Amino acid sequence: MATRFASTPEKASYDVVIIGGAIMGASTAWFLSNNKDFNGSVLVVERDPSYETSSTAHTNSCMRQQFSSELNVRISQFAADFVKNLRSYMGGDERVPEMDIQNYGYLYLADNQGFADVLRTNQKVQLATGAETRLLTAEEIAEEYPFYNVEDVVLGSINTKDEGYWDGGGVFDWFRRSSRENGVEYVANEVIAMTKCAAGTRVESVTLKSGEVIACGQVVNASGPRAARTAQMAGIDVPVEPRKRFTWIFTAENPLDCDLPLTIDPTGVHFRQDGPQSYLAGCAADPDPAVDFDDFHMDHNRWQDHVWPIIATRIPQFEAIKVVTEWAGHYAYNTLDQNAILGPHPEVENFVFLNGFSGHGLQQSPAMGRGTAEWLIYGSYRTLDLSPFGYERIAQGRPFVEKAVI
Structure with missing residues (x-):
């Protein structure tokens, strides 16, 4: 850059x-x-x-429609339109590349009825705003994505229209x-x-x-x-304060035979497809205080003790994975x-x-x-x-x- x-x-x-x-x-x-x-x-x-x-x-350059407020949904809908029509927005300049969204979607997983109810309420807002969010039972998730362990899952929420990775x-x-x-x-x-x-x-x-x-x-x-x-x-x-967020890119000894949606585990750890044979995972620090503007130090124990066990539990096929690269970045976190x-x-x-x-x-x-x-x-x-x-x-x-x- x-x-x-x-x-x-x-x-x-x-x-x-x-x-x-x-x-x-x-x-x-x-x-x-x-x-x-x-x-x-x-x-x-x-x-x-x-x-x-x-x-x-x-x-991590992701886009989603699954928000709880109509306004945030509409904001992302404009982003999707803008990205998919970037050249047109920029006056038809042929130097501007044609872009699209890799629509593997976001999959929210609820492991309790309280959060399942939140997903149901959010879906109503999203559908009313033109999103195509679907609610899935654990059995339906297992049928569409058989690699997940869904023993603890009460409900899932996924949308694969204008939701995934973009450039x-x-x-x-x-x-x-x-x-x-x-x-x-x-x-x-x-x-x-x-x-x-x-x-x-x-x-x-x-x-x-x-x-x-x-x-x-x-x-x-x-x-x-x-x-x-x-x-x-x-x-x-x-x-607004800097809050540290960790990202890891990893490969799997036994990769999946389909794209991995951006999966938001009930623990807060999230992971998704990142390339043909690589994946991305992310999570917050714990505890999660404000940090110095120049603090980008990685907590290596966070992967070993927290993130990797959660990924391997949710996707048993990922028991053998290897970190390729990692970094820490900052959220501009609105504490209100x-x-x-x-x-x-x-x-x-x-x-x-x-x-x-x-x-x-x-x-x-x-x-x-x-x-x-x-x-x-x-x-x-x-x-x-x-x-x-x-x-x-x-x-x-x-x-x-x-x-x-x-």
């Missing part, structure tokens, strides 16, 4: 300054630059153009490439301070690590797990409700949030970038109404609950 950016902005003032150039900042920049009603200037400030430690670089890195690359060709300026730098007007109602400028002071019409916080640090520069508190925080601050009116995606940001990036661009241009959302993600609920301690968080 390495890209050459200049370190110094070309101008001293921009209509929009986006802090963070990973998937959310890049999506917003592209939708701004691609909107005929916007002719302003955009600066994207990215502290690490290699993106080596960004959440975008560490993503998030490819979309990210084209967001950046196309927006830069449209005039968006990216710099390799870091915002270290902000200056507000005397009344405290607007951010007037941002200060870069290299010393430049850049005037801004609007500023977008797209800084991922560092969102709270960025917001504090404007005197704002936001409940694990849902996005979007839109303007109610008092610092030109400070715009694009934060707290808690692990489902990559698949939400097309809709969230589009919606943020709409708000920046029109002062309102024109397509999906994303106002339930507004900061007001944060200030009021009023969660916008999403039950299907992995």
Whole structure:
């Protein structure tokens, strides 16, 4: 993902300054630059153009429709349409690759009636929104996917339409490439301070690590797990912190003869197909505290003592597996409700949030970038109404609950 950016902005003032150039900042920049009603200037400030430690670089690049809120389902439906029609969205540019989704689906497994009831309730929302989620008994799961051990399973939930793996890195690359060709300026730098007007109602400028002071019409916080640090520069508190998530790629001595859905075990461990002969597994740390921004240390015991035994129990055919590679990444974790925080601050009116995606940001990036661009241009959302993600609920301690968080 390495890209050459200049370190110094070309101008001293921009209509929009986006802090963070990973998937959310890049999506917003592209939708701004691609909107005929916007002719302003955009600066994207990215502290690490290699993106080596960004959440975008560490993503598992999955997409699902199985959410508990209608709005989150519709957000992913737009993502699916955007990915499958990327070239068309980008003006028919023949350089843009044709993309699709590997639809092996997500399979949620419930081992108690309480969670089974949640899956039943969620399915009603999903079906009403046009998803094709099916509920499966243990016997039906065993018939379709005979490699699972379903002795403890009460119910399963699966959807194989627009649900599985997609090339998030490819979309990210084209967001950046196309927006830069449209005039968006990216710099390799870091915002270290902000200056507000005397009344405290607007951010007037941002200060870069290299010393430049850049005037801004609007500023977008797209800084991922560092969102709270960025917001504090404007005197704002936001409940987003880095939470560590582990990923392993492994091979099996006895591989399956069909694709493995992204399986969400009742323990919280998840695993899926990753290539023709490889698989991916992931889980949270335990305990799961906030970590330092630069803490990407692997807990090797987590695989040996927790993840591998769970996989081998759920899929006995995977008793003999070998880790090929592994990494730790960060969720930008919203501690209030694990849902996005979007839109303007109610008092610092030109400070715009694009934060707290808690692990489902990559698949939400097309809709969230589009919606943020709409708000920046029109002062309102024109397509999906994303106002339930507004900061007001944060200030009021009023969660916008999403039950299907992995």
